[in-house]
Amino acid sequence: MAACPATGRRMGGGRAARVPQSVRSSDMAKASSESVAPQVAQGFWRKYVFSTDHQIIGKQYYFLALFAALVAMFLSWLMRVHLAWPRLAIPGLNALSASGAPAGLMTPEYYLSLLTVHGTLMIFFVLTTAPQAGFGNCLLPAQLGAERMAFPRLNMLSFWLTFTSLGVLLASFFVRGGPAISGWTAYPPLSALGSITGPGEGLGQSLWIISIALFCVASLLGALNFITTTLDLRAPGMTLMRMPLTAWAWFVTAILMLLSFAVLLAACVLLMLDRVAGTSFFVPSGLIVSGQMIHGHAGGSPLLWEHLFWFFGHPEVYIAILPAMGVTSHLLSCFARKPVFGYRAMVWATIAIGFLGFLVWGHHMFVSGMNPYSAFAFAVLTVIIAVPSAVKTFNWLGTLWGGRLRLTTAMLFALGFVSIFVSGGLSGIFLAEPPVDVQLHATYFVVAHFHLVMGMAAMFGIFSGTYFWFPKMFGRMMNETLGKIHFILTFVGAYCVFMPMYFLGMAGNVRRYAQFVDPYLQPLMPLQRFITVAALGLGAAQFLFIFNLFWSLFGGKKAGENPWQATTLEWATPGAARAVYRGPYEYAVAGQEQDFVMQNAPDAGPSRARKEAADDNADQISNA
Amino acid sequence: MTTQTKFPTLEERGFGDGGNGGEGSAGRSAGGNGTALSVGPTGIWIAMASITMFFAAFTSAMVVRAGLGADWTRVALPRILYLNTAMLLASSVTLELSGRSLRAAREGPFFGWLMATAALGVAFLAGQLDAWRELAARGVYLATNPACSFFYLLTAAHGAHLAGGLLALFYLVARHRRIARGASGQTILKVTTLYWHFMDILWLYLFLMLALWV
Numbered sequence: 001m002a003a004c005p006a007t008g009r010r011m012g013g014g015r016a017a018r019v020p021q022s023v024r025s026s027d028m029a030k031a032s033s034e035s036v037a038p039q040v041a042q043g044f045w046r047k048y049v050f051s052t053d054h055q056i057i058g059k060q061y062y063f064l065a066l067f068a069a070l071v072a073m074f075l076s077w078l079m080r081v082h083l084a085w086p087r088l089a090i091p092g093l094n095a096l097s098a099s100g101a102p103a104g105l106m107t108p109e110y111y112l113s114l115l116t117v118h119g120t121l122m123i124f125f126v127l128t129t130a131p132q133a134g135f136g137n138c139l140l141p142a143q144l145g146a147e148r149m150a151f152p153r154l155n156m157l158s159f160w161l162t163f164t165s166l167g168v169l170l171a172s173f174f175v176r177g178g179p180a181i182s183g184w185t186a187y188p189p190l191s192a193l194g195s196i197t198g199p200g201e202g203l204g205q206s207l208w209i210i211s212i213a214l215f216c217v218a219s220l221l222g223a224l225n226f227i228t229t230t231l232d233l234r235a236p237g238m239t240l241m242r243m244p245l246t247a248w249a250w251f252v253t254a255i256l257m258l259l260s261f262a263v264l265l266a267a268c269v270l271l272m273l274d275r276v277a278g279t280s281f282f283v284p285s286g287l288i289v290s291g292q293m294i295h296g297h298a299g300g301s302p303l304l305w306e307h308l309f310w311f312f313g314h315p316e317v318y319i320a321i322l323p324a325m326g327v328t329s330h331l332l333s334c335f336a337r338k339p340v341f342g343y344r345a346m347v348w349a350t351i352a353i354g355f356l357g358f359l360v361w362g363h364h365m366f367v368s369g370m371n372p373y374s375a376f377a378f379a380v381l382t383v384i385i386a387v388p389s390a391v392k393t394f395n396w397l398g399t400l401w402g403g404r405l406r407l408t409t410a411m412l413f414a415l416g417f418v419s420i421f422v423s424g425g426l427s428g429i430f431l432a433e434p435p436v437d438v439q440l441h442a443t444y445f446v447v448a449h450f451h452l453v454m455g456m457a458a459m460f461g462i463f464s465g466t467y468f469w470f471p472k473m474f475g476r477m478m479n480e481t482l483g484k485i486h487f488i489l490t491f492v493g494a495y496c497v498f499m500p501m502y503f504l505g506m507a508g509n510v511r512r513y514a515q516f517v518d519p520y521l522q523p524l525m526p527l528q529r530f531i532t533v534a535a536l537g538l539g540a541a542q543f544l545f546i547f548n549l550f551w552s553l554f555g556g557k558k559a560g561e562n563p564w565q566a567t568t569l570e571w572a573t574p575g576a577a578r579a580v581y582r583g584p585y586e587y588a589v590a591g592q593e594q595d596f597v598m599q600n601a602p603d604a605g606p607s608r609a610r611k612e613a614a615d616d617n618a619d620q621i622s623n624a
Numbered sequence: 625m626t627t628q629t630k631f632p633t634l635e636e637r638g639f640g641d642g643g644n645g646g647e648g649s650a651g652r653s654a655g656g657n658g659t660a661l662s663v664g665p666t667g668i669w670i671a672m673a674s675i676t677m678f679f680a681a682f683t684s685a686m687v688v689r690a691g692l693g694a695d696w697t698r699v700a701l702p703r704i705l706y707l708n709t710a711m712l713l714a715s716s717v718t719l720e721l722s723g724r725s726l727r728a729a730r731e732g733p734f735f736g737w738l739m740a741t742a743a744l745g746v747a748f749l750a751g752q753l754d755a756w757r758e759l760a761a762r763g764v765y766l767a768t769n770p771a772c773s774f775f776y777l778l779t780a781a782h783g784a785h786l787a788g789g790l791l792a793l794f795y796l797v798a799r800h801r802r803i804a805r806g807a808s809g810q811t812i813l814k815v816t817t818l819y820w821h822f823m824d825i826l827w828l829y830l831f832l833m834l835a836l837w838v
Binding site: 150151223231232260262267273307311 | 662663666667670671673674675677678679680681682684685688689692693694695696766767770773777781
């Protein structure tokens with residue numbers, strides 16, 4: 001592979017496609033002004049609340065995710081403080097739940113409620129919502145050169161279903177018994193039998209299932225919209241292999257959502273029937289719960305839920321991380337002022353990760369009594385994912401190599417993503433091995449793994465995208481000084497919180513316990529307290545971000561049209577011709593006045609022959 | 625090896641008449657594979673992929689659950705299911721005839737076959753309800769045993785999806801004059817037809833599954 005800065009002539013997989021003569025920019029401008037104009041004259045409710053405008057919907061999703069993230073972070077603080085100082089009463093907690101936290105001291109069950117809601121909020125309402133539905137709605141049509149999403153009304157419905165879903169989940173804080181205690185995976189029989197299995201397993205668990213079912217429907221409709229938009233509404237010349245890697249990530253993620261959320265929806269229907277209609281899909285015979293024999297259910301299998309759930313659950317982690325990978329690829333190229341190293345390899349790695357994601361769900365069930373041969377198959381498939389992941393990582397490094405780095409806040413977070421993704425991802429290879437997993441399963445090693453590789457990495461992608469696209473979304477710049485302080489605190493904080501958990505896990509510290517009272521865990525308590533202090537600091541640092549975000553909305557420096565000198569269409573002049581002549585990452589192109597060429601910049605006549613010759617050259621190199 | 629990528633002109637893609645903009649803009653039928661024309665069919669194909677996964681999940685649950693133990697008691701399927709199946713198959717034929725009449729610009733038969741399709745759809749759903757009533761009369765309810773749980777579950781899930789198609793048919797019936805004039809609704813007719821055939825095939829699949837397992 002030759003990413004040669006001297007000639008700089010590596011098309012991002014683009015071919016020498018020509019826009020036919022019939023493309024006349026005056027037509028385009030006319031068409032776009034006609035279609036945009038009627039949307040201006042609308043009332044407040046239609047424009048900002050029940051809006052069919054994808055940009056507004058994207059922002060609605062973004063702020064919904066921000067709110068969910070704040071609630072989830074607050075819950076994690078409560079849990080961390082309780083873990084470090086189990087006898088410390090938290091003032092005011094009894095006001096949230098008198099039975100769950102009498103006198104401010106949380107019960108073990110209430111800890112599990114907080115854990116469940118924290119996980120559910122983060123995975124569904126933050127990591128699935130912000131990078132995909134939030135940024136995707138704001139930017140996918142713009143990047144493809146489409147005027148809008150394919151189905152605007154369906155888009156509005158998706159958002160309001162998501163909103164309702166969040167409301168239903170949070171409502172469970174205010175019902176008898178509080179929120180569900182079965183974790184974000186809701187394993188039966190705990191989740192299938194009602195309040196006999198614990199506080200929160202009555203109405204709280206039912207609300208959880210309803211909330212997730214609504215979220216499934218919203219996500220399916222959203223995915224439908226994303227896929228159709230990508231397939232049908234691309235501007236002339238925007239071939240698939242000219243799409244920015246962000247668009248590729250949103251596209252593949254949408255396919256994962258379309259196929260996996262349908263399965264989760266089916267599983268939720270079955271679980272709900274077990275709870276309310278007396279069926280026995282997941283409830284086995286002869287259960288004794290809380291000293292009572294369970295009657296009326298027989299013959300079901302909790303493993304059936306686990307298979308259905310993880311068939312969704314593993315693609316879900318790629319749903320969370322693929323958009324962040326797309327953002328990282330997009331930004332590293334822009335801020336290294338170099339084409340993406342190995343664009344085609346990046347596209348195929350994205351597709352490969354998405355495809356393999358459907359074949360590895362069994363690695364979440366190594367300790368479920370699975371046949372060792374099945375476990376072996378799942379293990380092999382799982383470690384194969386390391387290949388496309390490594391392709392991506394090396395291509396990121398290749399993109400950086402020899403680049404003229406511009407260390408903006410957005411770039412710092414993209415670099416942070418690469419670091420955190422590697423620190424979190426490598427431990428996945430340990431967990432993919434059944435014999436090792438049997439030891440590490442249900443310990444803090446797993447907590448460290450998924451918080452780094454899915455949680456923090458995806459958060460870094462969200463931050464990176466926010467600092468990068470804020471000028472596009474809101475017309476102003478975010479404060480870079482505050483941003484850089486935010487980055488340093490978040491980067492250091494993330495490592496301080498989650499790296500020690502690897503050591504806790506290797507020392508056998510179990511997860512999901514509300515208190516660590518066993519003698520063998522006592523020597524680990526100082527490390528637990530360190531993690532809690534770091535978590536409080538990491539959380540506090542996020543208020544810098546919140547302040548920066550809202551202050552910049554009104555007081556930020558006015559942004560120019562293309563503040564980062566980027567090449568992709570979201571930075572094109574509004575109303576300009578949306579025809580595409582080249583690949584997405586043409587930075588440092590030889591023979592150009594500027595060091596970047598936008599995708600909609602037509603070729604100058606005489607240089608075309610040279611360009612095609614260079615393309616041939618690039619093709620030969622990439623085919624070699 | 626320079627490959628020239630071909631793409632349709634703006635006019636063909638519906639840009640020329642603003643077809644990429646607001647919904648319901650006039651003249652979107654101009655051109656070959658214009659964007660505004662194709663999002664509907666593309667969308668329904670994608671939706672069908674998702675619905676397939678939804679029923680695949682139920683199918684795998686049924687196969688696993690049936691293999692779990694001795695409590696899987698087979699149920700004699702109500703005879704009316706055969707009649708229902710025949711009516712649903714017939715409704716696909718009538719919908720196809722309706723579309724052909726429209727293309728031949730014969731408004732009367734277009735409307736007649738459309739009405740027949742909607743009536744057969746309603747009759748199918750009523751027949752499915754009758755099957756439930758027959759089972760209930762035999763004392764076979766949702767939670768009686770896992771086999772009949774799946775019978776109720778699969779028929780209900782299919783019925784709910786079919787009801788969506790039925791709503792689309794009612795909409796077409798209500799707007800048949802405008803569709804016959806070619807003013808609008810062509811895409812909805814095309815999309816509804818695709819979806820209705822899919823519901824038909826899905827039912828054949830489910831009926832086979834139920835006959836083999838339940």
